[in-house]
Amino acid sequence: MKATNIYDQRHQWIVFGRDPEKPDGIIDTNQYLIRVDDRALLLDPGGIEIFSSMLSAVLHHVSVDQITDLFASHQDPDIISSLGLWDQALPNGRLHAPWIWEGFIRHFGLNNIQYEPIPDEGGEIHLGSVKLNMVPAHYLHSSGNFHVYDPAAKILMSGDVGAALEPPGADMFVDDFDEHINKMKMFHQRWMPSNRAKNDWVNRVRDLDIEILAPQHGRLFKGENVGRFLDWFEALEVGTAIA
Template sequence: MPYELFRHKGHVCLMFSDLCDEGGGAVQANQFLIVNDDTGAIIDPGGNLAYSELYLAMTRHFAPSRLSAIVASHADPDIIAALDRWMTATPDAKLYVSTLWERFVPHFCKPGKTTGRIIGMPDSGMRIPIGNSELIALPAHFMHAEGNFQFYDPISRILFSGDLGVSLMAGKQAQQVITSLSPMPPGMEAFHRRYMVSNKILRFWARMARQLPIDMIVPQHGAPLQGPAVKQFIDWVEGLSCGIDLMTDANYAIPR
């Protein structure tokens, strides 16, 4: 069953958190459905491990054939590896992905299947129409991918943050909203120290994020952040040393 993040006057945001068989060793991942004015978009629909369950679960709430947009924060397998199947299931949907990845994602599909259906998002971001509303694609480069975006929904005031804000837990646990970072959610600190490229990037992001009215930060892995946890997270990552900040010569030694 999906977790309902938001519902008001026909605008709905759903999170699917437990569709992968984690016993098979795959990382837990969230997928998102946004519906406005009988038009839908899916954010980071995932790979083949999630496709069948996500398709069936979505049909209970919205016909996949009516999706107008497939939105990808970046091009990792857990984000978009099932693209070939989604291109078949959603004949009218466009794929929105960074211009850096628009010539790479066709490798997930049979030849010609993405022709005319990919919209490359420029580094500066863009606005993606969804019914009578929109998703705002925000630059999130190097957190962790070179061409990376987050998606802000101005109606629900949810920031779909991709790999920023991640915690590591099972799918059912991911439906338990985090309202405080004390104690720190499992795996959050270690994940960000490894997967975020540098503190410089996080400082840039924090300055941008503070300009938005954010009620909830919802990552692609783990649980949503809400209430005091939103400000706490922004303040925390702004001061976090990570990625290349932590590298030394010892990390680039020839193995014995």
């Protein structure tokens, strides 16, 4: 699995993805690791099918006992179905996930890791000296959904917002925004159910200072492309499956 360092100052952000060993027919995902001194947080650690590749890649950067926290933006299998395996690997970890999904996510297997329910209004994760904000993103697409904003790194991990469906081996960053629209338009129109929720999110996110918008599928947006994406998303009509 490819590991790309997207922020490397006093703490680090690493994105894992483009797994060549991923079985055919399952959607490609981006997993994120934030490392602060001797602690690490995994954001949307992925599905059961990519667990081995993911853990193999992670162990090049941190040890299992350093991974103290997991975050699940929502309940989908590509986000967190590997939980039962992480639960065996990290006996003292904590999982930050939406409160409404606790009873559902526990079906993936949770005996050792502690479930930390995120209230609807969001909250903070203190990872050593770094404070991360859990930003509400309800109905984008899940009815209980959060993103993670790192004010120091100016990175917003945006879950399915900004996601694109691409062929294997795509680059990590968007280079031509206009060309990229075709790869993400249908995804947003079909998976995002609410224009009201979308516009509320766009308004709140515009107040954040974002250098990198990091979705869970496809390429990341950097610099001016972040603003371009917000403008495009705001103008997009979503929830289009209703005839």
